[in-house]
Amino acid sequence: MDAKQTHKAHRVRKAGARANKKQQKNKNAEKNNPKAFTMQSAQKAERMARRKAELNEKKFHVPMVNRTPTIPPPIVVAVVGPPQCGKTTLIKSLVRRYTKSTLSEIRGPVTVVSGKNQRLTFIECVNDTNTMADVAKVADLVVLVIDASYGFEMETFEFLNLLQTHGMPKVMGVLTHLDGFRDNKRLKTVKGNFKHRFWTEVYDGAKLFYLSGIENGRYLDREVMNFSRFISVMKLRPLAWRNSHPYMLADRVQDLTDPEVLENNPKANRTVAMYGYLRGTHIKGKDRVHIPGAGDYQLNDTELLADPCPIPDKERKRLDERHKLIYAPMSEVNGVMYDKDAVYIDVKKSHHEENAEEGEGERMLSELQKVNAIADRLASQEFSLFSGAKPVTAENVRRPALFDDASGSEDNSGSEDGSDDESDDSASEGEPEETESAEGSSGEESDGAESDSDDEILRRVGSDNDSDNDSSGGSADELSDDTLRLSPIHGLSKRANLMDLVYGSATGAGTTPMYKIKDTDDSIKSLAFKDDLDLHAIHKLFITGTGDSDSENGSDAEQNEDDTLGDFEDLEAEDGGDESSTEKGNSGSDDERKDEDEDENRFGLPADKMKKLKKKFDKIDNSDADDEEKKDFYQQQKEQLQQYVDNTRLEMAELADINYRWSGEYIKVVIENMPCEFMEGFNPALPVIVGGIPNEEGLSLISVRIKRHRWYPKILKTGDPIVVSVGWRRFQTIPTYFMNDRIKNRMLKYTPEHMHCSAAIYGPYIPPGTGFCAYYLTKKRSFGIAATGTVLENSQSIDVEKKLKLTGYPEKIHRNTAYIKKMFNSALEVSRFEGAAIKTVSGIRGQVKKAAGNTGMFRATFEDKVKIxxxxxxxxxxxIPIKQFYNPITSLLSVTYMRTIAEIRRSKNVPVPNNVDSHYKPIKREVKRFNPLQVPKALQAELPFKSKPKLIKTNAPTKRAVIMDKKDKQVATLFNEINLLSKDKAKKQKEKAQKQQVEYMKKRRAAEEEADARRKKKRKSFFRREGQNERPR
Incomplete structure (x- = not known):
């Protein structure tokens, strides 16, 4: 067991098919190096260059002005789809992904913080044509939810057509119910089919996501996270209508009507307040607005409110849990829900005792919370330095420009670990700040003591602590405008200490009087900054160097002592440096100051940061025409538009009118005299949009270009009322269709097939070029969008003419003159048409002359003689007069609309009028029989023989009776007998098959009845056993 285990070494194959294939693969490796070898074919190079140019051209689009503010409003994400496809589950999953909160029910818009600079507002679209039209007008990103187990439904295609006419925002697709497919091959085929169909409707390359299943009532976390990432990086293109109109998607609606008024009259008009983020352009306090589904109203008041779902105030790498906010006032979030009558708070049972004694940690926290209150009281205290002198308060103490080394070292030691006071933002306004005093510190300081760690007054810009923060949230070079404006003051690397200013430093406590204060007139001058501090005017003061540049900068600084920068002079150096030298000890010589300035200049910024600032100002100085020549036309156009937006923002920011409300602000609008039906039938699922209508209130005739949708089953008829959705409005009107033939507008009774025509409608002013869609307010059995089109012009009159054909018959004919009857009924009608052009069917042109009697007959002249x-x-x-009918669709109130003629006939069971003269009759034409040509005998004699008419009789007719002989008769008889036998045999076989079929059905029926009986018996016994098991014992 102790022996080391050895493995057989791998031997590379050196012969065989695999080795040869590998050698062939690496044979041309050197030639495949793109850095060393270019294309050897000129045609291939030309094709590649053309392809690259085409790809670049496809990316170009017409530059548009982007009016998105610095803090943009939340992106509106509309989740659209047919019923029971997973819309609510998807929103709940995304909300859970962003905020770790669970919504029990989706009611109205839901706003969440999705990133450092991004917020999302989710809305669920109801499957109603009016609601889908409203959602299509405000959605920035559309998520189409598709049930893969069922397929595409009409709602999906209807909403896509509504999007195309109202601006076409970004569209993403989501396939759900994929867990029903057990076969992977079948699943792959279904995904491919859906993607191909989705790309056909949207565009090639449109994102289509697959949600494979549900876990704990939500989609899988990994799939939802991938989906949310695509949402966060989606680039939104500004749309023309929203870029020129203000609008607000209300996320909360409140009834402000006096309860006493409602008690006396429940049907009284209401005063309604609506809350939401303003989008688009700015709006004023008394502007006219349109609420789709409710009508036109005038704003009674607009009020700026605090953002209920703000983005993080500082740049960060990632969001903390406390910044993952959610705002859904009409949905129940964390136990709080807004209703139209009240605010409901679900208070959980608390186990905290009211009289319980606070612990040590809680007591310390409560004491720390009193620091600001103490500072406020100290700031309001007054004391006199001398008898009879004017009282001095802490508010009058300005921020010093420089401190001595002793206090500076203490401040630096304290500022490394101390936290900035985030509430100290008044410096950006260019006004004196209120200074806050800290709690008193001991007279003796030990090593590492913090003199002003928690209650520092000035914010240090450029310190090491801030550079660390910049590295976490963004690069140190990318300084904000406020930072650059305040850097000359805040970057002095010394912080004021109220205790030192009033009582003196700790080192001089024994020799300095208690209430000695320094003269700060010069420092006040040096700190008198303006708001509009121009970086170009002070950029020379930031340049460091030696030689001539230093002397120039020094001279400029001496000449501009009284400018906005002033002279940054030490507060203690009133007497030529004597007093400051006593407080600093032996470190007050000029040589030492120069050495210190090399590392940290007079602005308090480190040398490395000053170099970066110098580069930033060099870029401003060197923006010459060379850079402009490098930019192409497209970049120049985009920069011009951006410059236009920046200039507009600067001008609008200087307006003193406080009634303006800007895009991105959370506002409250109050509207009076709202119908009571708005609040009585209020449904949070239906979006409430407040859209501005600048100069779009008057009514006029509108000329549009329209085309019947290719999927709509019927053609459109002139005179049938139709609903038009254009801009913020939805209204019913009666269109008159016509076609322009370069001379006049000819009326059409029906819309043409597969081509555009024009139409005249009556409605409010609409900017030309605005797209619209039309539909009927009927129960949809098929595709609901009837037509789409574009607005051409607004006019007070549109001339539409109808063709009128009058027919007559000749009564008397005198060469080129004829008397025509049955065209007019009186001599007065003839006089109205004297000189009119007439024409016969054969093409002979003529003219109406004079009436002949009172019966309507008239005399007419023609080019040639006409026939009777x-x-x-x-x-x-x-x-044709245009019918001026305008009926706003008040879907949020009580809907009343005009019905078509077909609907009225259907409801009253009135048959379609049958006019016999209107029927198309078959045309019966008699065959004309011409007489034979008669050639004179004299002419026949002169003709050659070939052309002379022959007197030979025509041949006998070709069709003759066929008389069969004996053999043919036998053959025919044989075939007839064979056919008769085959037919008899087929008849018998058919009868036999029918009998067999009857017997088989009887047996099958008996077997099925027997099987049903067994199945019922088995089911009955099963449920009997289940009932016995569930019965309590």
Whole structure:
């Protein structure tokens, strides 16, 4: 057992088929090196270059202005699919993945924090055409859930067509119910079929995920995690309509109506408050808005609220558990649920005793919580330095620019382990801060003592502690705007200590008076910064070096002493450095200061960080035309759009109007005079959208280009009311279809097959180029989307004409003149059409002249003589008035819509009117028999013999009676007898088979009855035994 185990060494095959194959494989390894050998064929190189260029061109799209704010609103993820396909389970699984919370029921939007800079709002789409149209207008990402065990359903394709007309956001597919397939080969085939069909409808390469099963009421964690990763990296393209209109998806609705008013009149109009994130553009306090399903309203008030689901305030590598927030006010989350009447809180039973004595740890925490209160009281205290002097408060103490070495060493030792005060953000506003005093420290400090670890006043920018934080959340080079603006102050590497400012430092406590305070006029000037501090104006002050550059920078600093930077002078150095030298000891010489400035300059930033800042400012200075020449046209266009957005944000930020609400803010809007049906029939499952309608309130005629959907089973008829979903609106209108033939708009009774036509509808103003879809409000048995199209123009009048054909018959004919009857009924009608062009069926053109009598007969002239059998017709056009009918679909209130003529007839059992003249009759044409051609005898004599008519009689007819001889008769008789025998034999076989079939069915029926009896008996005995086992003993 102690002997070492040895293994047989592997011997590489040197001969045989495998060895030869391996040698052939590595034979051209050198030629396959792409870095050393290029393509040897010019055609192949050209094809590869063309293919690369085509791939790059496919990536290009028209640049659009991206108005997404710095803190974007949550991304709206719509989960869409037919009933019982797994939508609710998918949302619960994703919420569990992001927040570790379990939702018992999905009611309304659910907002979660999904990343450091990303939030998601999940909404579940109900299978109603109106709801699907609303969801398609606000969804940023659509998740189509497909039941693999059933297949694609109509709801999926209907929603895809709604998306295409309303902007087409990103679409992802999810296959569920895959655990029902036991055969892997069958499962693979089904996946391939679904992917091919999904790509056909969306685009090639669209993401399709497979959820194989359910565990503990949720999908598998690994599959949900992979799905959530794709959601987090999805790039969303701005859509034109949402990029130009403000809108809000309400995640909470509250009734603010006075209860006394409701008690007196339950049907009184309500005052409703809606809460949600504002998306799109900005909105003002009194703007007009449209709520799909409720109508147009005017905002009574808008209020900015605190973000209920904020993203982390600092850059981090990963989210902590405390930052994984969820906000679903209409769903029950952690025992809290908002209803239209009240807020319900599920309070669990607490085992904590109210009078229990606090432990030592709890007592320490409660004492620490009193620190801010003590600091506030100290800040409000006043004391006088001298008799008769003005009282001084802690609020009047400004932040010093520099400290001595002694206090600086203590501050550095304390700042390495101390935490910054996150509430100290007023410095970004360019105003003096309130300083907070810490609890008193002992007069003697031991090694490593922390002088201001927890209650430091100034935030240090550029310290080692901050550099560590930057490395965890982002690179140190990527300084924020606020950091750059405050770095000259905060980067002084010294922190103010209120105790030292009031009572003096600990080293000088024995010789310094108790209430001695230094003059801080110069320091106040040096700290008078402005908000709009320009980096270009101060970038020279950050450049370090030797030689001429130092002298230039020094001279500039001396000349600009009274500018925004000021002179960063020590507070203690009033008397030429005497007082400061006493407090610093022997470290106050100029040579030592220069040596210290090499490592840490006057701004308090380390040398390495100053180099990085210098590079950052060099990039600003060196942005010359050379960089512009390197950028292509596409990049230049994108930068121009971004510059436009930045300039707009700067201008809008300077507006003093506080009624503006910006995209990304969580706001509350109040609307008065809402119908009572809105709150009485409120359903959280139906989305409530508040969409801005700037300059889109007036009604007009709208010209659209429309096409009947290829899957809709019927053609569309002029005059049938149809529902149009366009913009934020859904309304019913009566379309008039027409076709433009370059001269006039000719009315169409029905839409053409497989081609576009135009239509005139009546509705509110809609920007041209906006897509729309049309559908009927009926119970769908097949595909529901009737038509799609695009808005062309808004106009107050659209001329649509209908062709009118008048027919008449000649009464008298005089060469080129004829009298026409039965075309008009009176001489007045003839006078209206004097000079009109007419035409016969044979193509002879004419003109109407004068009336002949009062019966409607008139005289007409023609190009040639007409016949009495000709039909004369006059082509005219009649102007059709457009029906001005606009009926908003109030699906959130009480729905009342106009029915089509077919629906009215069906409901009242009225038959379709049968007009005999409207039927198409078969055309019966008589065969014309022409007389034989008569050739004159004189002409016959001159004709050659070949062309002369022959007087030979025609031959006898070719069809003759066939008379069989004796042999033929025998053969025919034999065949007839054989056929008769075969038919008789087949008849007997058929009768025999029928008898056998009857006997077989009798036996089968008897066997089935016997089997059913046995099965019933067996089932009865089984349930008898089960009942006996379950019976308590």
């Amino acid at each position: 059998s000709d039909i004369v017709f006059l082509r005219a056009f009649y102007k």
